[in-house]
């Protein structure tokens with residue numbers, strides 16, 4: 001891992017951590033202590049085992065470094081994240097599939113429970129797992145109007161796990177989550193703003209980053225302990241369910257994803273993507 005200081009747009013030094021061939025780049029503004037984590041896995045930031053592992057490691061490093069906040073964004077032109085890498089569960093190797101799913105569980109727990117405030121800068125399409133990661137941040141700013149966001153699992157012939165569902169319910173409420181999930185609806189930026197799936201819609205990435213910094217800087221005036229305790233209490237039931245049911249969730253998903261019916265749906269969906 002290499003480190004270097006670079007000069008930011010507002011002339012403060014940024015501590016930049018990067019590794020050769022890294023899929024995740026992080027800069028930390030030395031003045032504000034706010035980190036920007038950029039997902040950079042071409043072509044669509046699909047979340048496979050190695051990518052998830054890198055994201056989790058990076059989040060743990062930020063916690064250790066005691067950053068004051070984090071913005072999660074994408075380095076790709078028009079995609080925040082295409083969600084889970086479907087090739088991890090289409091014709092899967094069972095051992096790798098288990099490893100993949102437990103890494104997803106751990107990465108999500110790490111992101112959902114960060115002791116520092118987080119903002120998703122959604123600068124591109126954000127289906128399924130991409131939407132999950134955005135919803136797991138404390139605040140969402142989406143660059144409009146061209147992109148879409150939502151949990152579209154039913155469109156793939158699969159079911160979003162309980163903790164995906166609970167995360168969405170926590171953001172938009174039971175009724176809207178039920179409609180969104182059963183129909184697999186992908187919302188435009190305006191629609192997402194209207195139902196509360198995102199907090200702000202902005203015209204470009206620079207404005208999104210400025211607004212993200214503004215949101216995170218609010219916490220300079222809040223006790224970190226009070227912030228973390230409040231977040232833990234608010235998110236407790238969703239987090240605790242997964243902690244208590246990790247193995248059950250894993251066993252169920254691994255079995256379910258390998259069933260002939262699900263494999264057939266996934267094959268057809270992948271084919272439609274290739275077309």
Ligand SMILES: CCCCCCCCCC/C=C/CC(=O)SCCNC(=O)CCNC(=O)[C@H](O)C(C)(C)COP(=O)(O)OP(=O)(O)OC[C@H]1O[C@@H](n2cnc3c(N)ncnc32)[C@H](O)[C@@H]1OP(=O)(O)O
Nearest residue numbers: 046082083084085086087125127128129159161253273274
């Ligand atoms: C009772 C409880 C039961 C619980 C049971 C649990 C069941 C398990 C649940 C599993 C949960 C899964 C959640 C997910 O995240 S599934 C993934 C959902 N993602 C999608 O549907 C996104 C699909 N992709 C797109 O819509 C578009 O690609 C895009 C992101 C809008 C980008 O469009 P664009 O035109 O720019 O790019 P292309 O479509 O041409 O794609 C470029 C290449 O990338 C490949 N691709 C795209 N998305 C994925 C993906 N998610 N995984 C793997 N590969 C992907 C695409 O095929 C192209 O490949 P090619 O270059 O080889 O053709």
